[in-house]
Amino acid sequence: MxxxxxxxxxxxxxxxxxxxxxxxxxxxxxxxxxxxxxxxxxxxxxxxxxxxxxxxxxxxxxxxxxxxxxxxxxxxxxxxxxxxxxxxxxxxxxxxxxxxxxxxxxxxxxxxxxxxxxxxxxxxxxxxxSWFMENLSEPGHGHFETILHHNKIFTASGDGKIPWVSAEDIAAVAFHALTDDKSHDCAYRILGPDLLSYDEIAETLSKQLGKQIVHVKLTERQRVQGMMDAGVPEEMAKFLTNLEVMAREGRETWQGDDVEVVTGKKAISFDEFVVLNEGAWK
Missing domain, CATH: 3.40.50.720 (NAD(P)-binding Rossmann-like Domain)
Known part of the structure; x- marks a missing residue:
């Protein structure tokens, strides 16, 4: 098969x-x-x-x-x-x-x-x-570029908290859903173990990388314009900014253990992720 x-x-x-x-x-x-x-x-x-x-x-x-x-x-x-x-x-x-x-x-x-x-x-x-940790660590994503070159993260998320999750855990759940003998026939929220704001993300990166990373809080209009200036089409810039606004409003504060339920292993934490991927930002 x-x-x-x-x-x-x-x-x-x-x-x-x-x-x-x-x-x-x-x-x-x-x-x-x-x-x-x-x-x-x-x-x-x-x-x-x-x-x-x-x-x-x-x-x-x-x-x-x-x-x-x-x-x-x-x-x-x-x-x-x-x-x-x-x-x-x-x-x-x-x-x-x-x-x-x-x-x-x-x-x-x-x-x-x-x-x-x-x-x-x-x-x-x-x-x-939830939101991918890899969006912070892999080329091709705005956050990665601004962290690497400017020691800054720009968002319209304010103090909103997000259960950041690794693509490794998403793939692990997908593997079981595709290959287990019995079909799951349900939905899973695939979440990391911690609710973290961008300020806390920046703090963790600062400690691990030995340099200060700053979260710059933008208005919705500033964020859309910044993405467009970086070459993102207006419609996509508005869509992505709206996701950040949703986080700012507290609509991403999901919690759960579906990763562990499906795979038998706890989801990787952001602290663990940064240690494993430290070289990406250097």
Whole structure:
């Protein structure tokens, strides 16, 4: 049985591919750039180009489970639901959707995908992770760049607290949801063990890196403009800023132990994460 992972170059998909490979489970990744983007088997695939959707099933005829990662789609539900229909026609039995902590069944964005999977009686699991620790430590993310080059973190999150989680833990939960004999048929909030504000994030980084990292608190308008000045499209800048405003308003203070319940291991703390990834900021 081959497991298909969309978003093949994403933080969770690559980690998930490694876990599946280590378990000797065949895996196939997708990427808009095609086969040269990873050492794992990979096919060209673009959510916005339906002519590429059949490529995975040409490359592997025994796909029975799919990991759905929608990337930067503004309205993922119509597109992913259409792809789910194609997958069903090809014999796919199980779907695992990576969403966000605020996703609710039947709601906007991934909520309508969750509703479809449940209504149609499909094997499924919806992952609702909090904010990724890797957004602070990996190139390509604004926080990483400003920490590395300016010793600053710019947000509109104010003093809002967030249960930061590592992509390693998200991948571990996804692995079980895709491979366990019994389908989970539920949603998990995948959270780190601590609620931390950006001020506390900056303090931890300062202590570990031996230099002062400052959290600069911006207004919503300042944050949107700053992202746009850095090349982020206006619509995406507003969307990302709204997530930070939600955190400022206390709407990300989720707590729970779903990572440990599913994997048998406690979620990694931010202190542990910084020690493991200290070299990223030097």
């Amino acid at each position: 081959t497991i298909l992972l969309t978003g093949g170059t994403g933080k969770t998909s690559l980690r998930l591919a490694s876990l599946l490979h280590s378990a000797s489970i065949p895996v196939l990744l997708t990427s808009r750039r095609g086969t040269s983007t990873t050492s794992f088997p990979c096919v060209t695939f673009d959510w916005n180009d339906k002519t590429t959707w059949a490529n995975p099933f040409t490359a592997a005829t025994d796909i029975k489970a799919v990991y759905l990662l929608s990337g930067n789609l503004h309205d993922p539900a119509p597109i992913l639901n259409s792809f789910i229909d194609l997958c069903k026609s090809k014999g796919v039995k199980r779907f695992v959707v990576c969403s966000g902590s605020s996703c609710e069944k039947g709601g906007p964005f991934h909520g309508k995908i969750w509703q479809k999977l449940e209504d149609e009686g499909l094997e499924f699991c919806v992952l609702r992770p």
